[in-house]
Amino acid sequence: MDLHIAATLVPLLGWAVHGSVLAHRLASARRDPLTGLHTRAGWTARAEHCIRRHPTAAVLLVDLDHFKTLNDTHGHAAGDAALIATADRLRAWCGRHGIAGRLGGDEFVAVVRDLAAVDLGALTVALHRPLSYNGVSLPLAASVGVCRLAELPVPLLTDALAAADAAMYTAKGRGRRGARLSH
CATH class of the missing domain: 1.20.5 (Single alpha-helices involved in coiled-coils or other helix-helix interfaces)
Known part of the structure; x- marks a missing residue:
């Protein structure tokens, strides 16, 4: 038996x-193996859940400025360090108010439950803080596009990402390193 x-x-x-x-x-x-942030698939599932539950949610797209130059000048290890630092800063800024992810390359994404509950200026300051790497201070800068879900006719994640992307490229195009809200 x-x-x-x-x-x-x-x-x-x-x-x-x-x-x-x-x-x-x-x-x-x-999970992204370099930064530990959610990948697109992992982040999307969590972001959709967040926007269903929180009508005051906002989606942010973050793109590092001059990342190719940093990689070419200081090497790919320095570029990786910049990506890790950016991920850490975005994760810390989101805290318990949201979820951060890495879409790939030097593009990051976040969703926060309520944009009024977080300090967007603090994110901009954090993303522009130089990074100490092998005894060198590497300049970091990022453009941020923001879309409040409440501003959309239908609060869909795909539409919010598109609006945040447009706002981010507007910020880049104007030479404004910092955050730009969609309109």
């Missing part, structure tokens, strides 16, 4: 271990 139970439990144990490994792989696929 014990042999029969063991013969039944061994495959079940194997499936449990396999399921655990797959769950871990899925969870890690939703």
Whole structure:
């Protein structure tokens, strides 16, 4: 009888271990390996949940200014350090008010439950703080585009991302490093 139970439990144990490994792989696929932020897929699911629950939510897109120049001048390790610092600063700014993610390259995203509850100016200051790297002070700068969901006819994440993207490129185009609200 014990042999029969063991013969039944061994495959079940194997499936449990396999399921655990797959769950871990899925969870890690939703995190950017360099910065630890949510990837696009992981962030999107959380952001959609946030905007359904919080009509005062806002979506932000952050793009590092002159990132290619930093990489070309100081090397890819310095570029990675800049990406990690940006991610850390964005994550800290979001705190318990929102969720940060990395879309790829030097583009980051965040959703906050209520833009009035956070200090957008503090984010701009943090993103423009130089980074100490191997004894050198690297200049960092970023353009930020913001879209309040309440300003959209229908509060959809895709529309908010498009509006935040347009606001970010407007800020870049005007040479204004900082935040720009969509209109």
